[in-house]
Amino acid sequence: MKIFIILLISLFPLFSKNIYFVQSSSNIQELEAKIVSQIATTFIDKPKIFISGAEEKLIFYFSKNLTIEKNCNNADFIYIKKGSNVDINNCIHKNKIIFTDDKHTFKNNKNIFGAFYWFKSRPNVKISSKKAKSLGLKIPEDYLKFLD
Amino acid sequence: MKFFLVFLIFTKILFSQDLQLLLDKYKLATSNLISEKTKKESLGHIVTYTQQDLEMMNATVLKDVLKTLPKISMQTNFYGVSNLTYAGNPNSTSTSMRVYIDDQEVSSVQTLSPWLMFADYPLEHISHIEAYYGESTLLLGNEPAKLTVKLYTKKPYTINGSILKNSISSFGSYSSSIVVANELEESSLLLMLNSSKIDKPTFKLNNGAVENNSKNEYGYFAYRKDDYKLSGGFAQLKKDNFISLSTDSVLDSSQSSNKEYFLELAKSFNDSNGKIYLSFNQSTKKSFDKNEEGILLAPIIDFTSLNTTMPKEVNENLTLKKYDLGISNIFEFNDYSLFLAGAVKHKSYKTNSRDVVYLDNSTQNNVSLSNIKQETIYTLSSEHSYYLNDSNILIGNLKYDKYIKNNEFKDINFLTSRIGYISSINEKLNLKFFATKTFTPPSMMEIDYATKEDKDLKNEDKDILTFEVNYGDEEEKISLFLNYLNIKDMIILDTNKAGYINYNGNFDAKGFSLSYKKYFTPNNKIDLNYYSYINSINNYRSPRSGGTIRAYQIFHDFNFYEELIYKQKYKYDKQLKVKDSFNLSLGLNYKITRDLELNLKANNILDDDMDVVYTNFTDMSLFKLSNSTRSYTASIKWTF
Numbered sequence A: 001m002k003i004f005i006i007l008l009i010s011l012f013p014l015f016s017k018n019i020y021f022v023q024s025s026s027n028i029q030e031l032e033a034k035i036v037s038q039i040a041t042t043f044i045d046k047p048k049i050f051i052s053g054a055e056e057k058l059i060f061y062f063s064k065n066l067t068i069e070k071n072c073n074n075a076d077f078i079y080i081k082k083g084s085n086v087d088i089n090n091c092i093h094k095n096k097i098i099f100t101d102d103k104h105t106f107k108n109n110k111n112i113f114g115a116f117y118w119f120k121s122r123p124n125v126k127i128s129s130k131k132a133k134s135l136g137l138k139i140p141e142d143y144l145k146f147l148d
Numbered sequence B: 001m002k003f004f005l006v007f008l009i010f011t012k013i014l015f016s017q018d019l020q021l022l023l024d025k026y027k028l029a030t031s032n033l034i035s036e037k038t039k040k041e042s043l044g045h046i047v048t049y050t051q052q053d054l055e056m057m058n059a060t061v062l063k064d065v066l067k068t069l070p071k072i073s074m075q076t077n078f079y080g081v082s083n084l085t086y087a088g089n090p091n092s093t094s095t096s097m098r099v100y101i102d103d104q105e106v107s108s109v110q111t112l113s114p115w116l117m118f119a120d121y122p123l124e125h126i127s128h129i130e131a132y133y134g135e136s137t138l139l140l141g142n143e144p145a146k147l148t149v150k151l152y153t154k155k156p157y158t159i160n161g162s163i164l165k166n167s168i169s170s171f172g173s174y175s176s177s178i179v180v181a182n183e184l185e186e187s188s189l190l191l192m193l194n195s196s197k198i199d200k201p202t203f204k205l206n207n208g209a210v211e212n213n214s215k216n217e218y219g220y221f222a223y224r225k226d227d228y229k230l231s232g233g234f235a236q237l238k239k240d241n242f243i244s245l246s247t248d249s250v251l252d253s254s255q256s257s258n259k260e261y262f263l264e265l266a267k268s269f270n271d272s273n274g275k276i277y278l279s280f281n282q283s284t285k286k287s288f289d290k291n292e293e294g295i296l297l298a299p300i301i302d303f304t305s306l307n308t309t310m311p312k313e314v315n316e317n318l319t320l321k322k323y324d325l326g327i328s329n330i331f332e333f334n335d336y337s338l339f340l341a342g343a344v345k346h347k348s349y350k351t352n353s354r355d356v357v358y359l360d361n362s363t364q365n366n367v368s369l370s371n372i373k374q375e376t377i378y379t380l381s382s383e384h385s386y387y388l389n390d391s392n393i394l395i396g397n398l399k400y401d402k403y404i405k406n407n408e409f410k411d412i413n414f415l416t417s418r419i420g421y422i423s424s425i426n427e428k429l430n431l432k433f434f435a436t437k438t439f440t441p442p443s444m445m446e447i448d449y450a451t452k453e454d455k456d457l458k459n460e461d462k463d464i465l466t467f468e469v470n471y472g473d474e475e476e477k478i479s480l481f482l483n484y485l486n487i488k489d490m491i492i493l494d495t496n497k498a499g500y501i502n503y504n505g506n507f508d509a510k511g512f513s514l515s516y517k518k519y520f521t522p523n524n525k526i527d528l529n530y531y532s533y534i535n536s537i538n539n540y541r542s543p544r545s546g547g548t549i550r551a552y553q554i555f556h557d558f559n560f561y562e563e564l565i566y567k568q569k570y571k572y573d574k575q576l577k578v579k580d581s582f583n584l585s586l587g588l589n590y591k592i593t594r595d596l597e598l599n600l601k602a603n604n605i606l607d608d609d610m611d612v613v614y615t616n617f618t619d620m621s622l623f624k625l626s627n628s629t630r631s632y633t634a635s636i637k638w639t640f
Helices: A002-015 A028-043 A056-060 A103-108 A129-134 A141-146 B002-015 B019-038 B051-056 B062-066 B444-448
Strands: A048-052 A067-069 A077-080 A097-100 A114-119 A122-127 B045-049 B072-076 B082-086 B097-101 B126-133 B147-153 B161-169 B174-183 B187-198 B203-205 B208-210 B214-225 B228-239 B253-269 B274-290 B311-332 B336-358 B374-389 B392-405 B412-424 B429-440 B460-472 B476-488 B490-494 B499-503 B507-521 B524-535 B545-555 B558-567 B570-572 B576-578 B581-591 B596-603 B611-616 B621-626 B631-639
Touching: A028 A048, A028 A056, A028 A077, A028 A097, A028 A114, A028 B019, A103 A114, A122 A129, A122 A141, A122 B019, A141 B019, B019 B051, B019 B126, B019 B147, B045 B051, B051 B126, B051 B545, B051 B558, B051 B581, B062 B072, B062 B126, B062 B147, B392 B429, B576 B611, B576 B621
Parallel strands: A048 A067, A048 A077, A077 A097, A097 A114, B097 B147
Antiparallel strands: A114 A122, B045 B126, B072 B082, B126 B147, B161 B174, B161 B631, B174 B187, B187 B214, B203 B208, B214 B228, B228 B253, B253 B274, B274 B311, B311 B336, B336 B374, B374 B392, B392 B412, B412 B429, B429 B460, B460 B476, B476 B507, B490 B499, B507 B524, B524 B545, B545 B558, B558 B581, B570 B576, B581 B596, B596 B631, B611 B621
8 A cells, every 4th residue: 555655656747747848947037038028029019129237148038039229219118127227218218118127117117118026926027007008009818917 | 731730839839938937937947046046065965945845845834844854853852842853863852953044043042953943933934945964064153063954035026015824724723924025125124923823632641641732923024225134033932841851751731931032133245255243042931840740850850869859840931042243254266265254152041940849849949950051152164165177176174163161161172174075077967075073062951961970061073974976957866875974972861870971982873865856847846765874883763764755746726745754664772663654745735816825735644654752751661652643734825
């Protein structure tokens, strides 16, 4: 009986083996880039992204389907990293999607479209419904749960 | 055409990642990264439980995790405390085992053991746990430790909200925890409060019943601003004293009330490689035992006139304090790094009262068990790491300790030395080797309970060799750990002399632990371990061999966890046979919504946990009680 239980426990994980693809644990920066890319491509067909305050390493992980702009004025999606000292007021940003990973930047600035930060003990995305409206963006159904 | 459609759907699955799935992956990757960052390979041999492990294990209190550690048994000792012992060692109060909450040590000043107050420590605010084996962990604190358990609190940015968890368990136990943490503009704050009632079934012995119920309360806070951190907390515990020191194993009545407060101010510098800290702990211990048949408070008993010297009631009130000041820094050079640290620790032990009623009804107040009142420890420590190349590190440690107690006791001066070698032979194969010469000082409790002839116990001298080899990658890993230990002047409880003594004979021990870990997916893994231990006197007082199987799976909104803890049969003290035991637990988590989670756990389903051996001192007979009985827990966790 006990041998049977030991065998059963040992084999438990095999039962669910095919649920996911086998994958190595992903790199944090790679995942951050994927999350931002995912949001950008959801709202803009071929986004041109300006990243403020990011290390070279992060930029490296952005999808090759996107354009990384060095000049904020040429971008249509601005991603402001926490601690970044770039002032977006120096850039024409009125009709651009501005995204951040800083809770306080998001809460304190009405121009920010959305943010990616931890709350409720998990990484989460918040999208400002007011800003989405003013930008004339339609929120896809699977993004409704992220609306602030 | 069909082939093209299938191909299109397949590539869409592969390349268009759902945002929620990405966020879940990000959480897992952060959990692994945070635990990886604190791991210090040069410290020695380590077992890590990541945030994901803790969540999947349904671990609510610290002992849920520690009971699965290789080479360790967690047994209920005669005070009713879940005490950790190394395989084969006696199940009394294990000294020189340390628990740190972040960088603050919370082990008892009196016993040098944390398990009375912290075995049931709640984990909702804990990010991950590291357990470091053996005395090779020189850098973690300024006192030697046989086992160091480090609890890292969650980074407030990973919470940004609150967690409320309520549990109910068999026998009327319950627990409530709340954690609030927020990242403020320039600072961060973490708060935790917990209240639990832990009831266990009453054991019926021939001459009565023994109880081991407790009421626990815990609190913790950490405020961080720039490089400063102010943290503190409290632990309060009211409990029955279980068997305690009753001669016939059954107390007539008992109650103990323990409180501990701790506070630390720390500043990090040099890119967090350096730290300066000042900390304070205070604990009070009030305990009352009554037993008409007698209480074996050996230090005050004259065994030739029991009636006038053996207590039947003991009522004690103790206050213990600890002040700790230290500084450490790491100096990095090209292929050499130097760690330097210095610390001063002062401990005081005050007996506010210890009132005793003897068997003949005579009374005595303020009875003293020994003259130990205080201890000051000065420590200087260094670690030299030479990077021979990218994959080979040679490590040398020197640590000088001076222990000064009050006048009646000799000072302890000890130079701890260690050499180590860590090598990554290739991407899959790495090994570690350490040779350490160290010591274990006697605890104040051991001095109290030392024989009347010699209260001034010497420190244990230890020579330790450890070797670890790991082979594998992120998906599969096999590890072998070998250790050899030689102890001179080992501090043991001598039942003939009724007290702790320094054992004159030579004692050595050898052990191994073999582990295998396989990830089927990042959320789906199995962990196997088997260990065994042998000592030169061929005498064991807890299981000397055992193993664990832990399996975790996530299936949509369900988590499954299976855990089997096996302890091999052995002969206690060469006298009493203790059978094989199979402690099987199953856990199930169901995410009702993304914010609400239901946890169900069945502990010791087979009702076959290990038997723990106790002594009935009236006739020196041995008897066994099961370490735990079958129990069920249901919890609901709300994050908001």
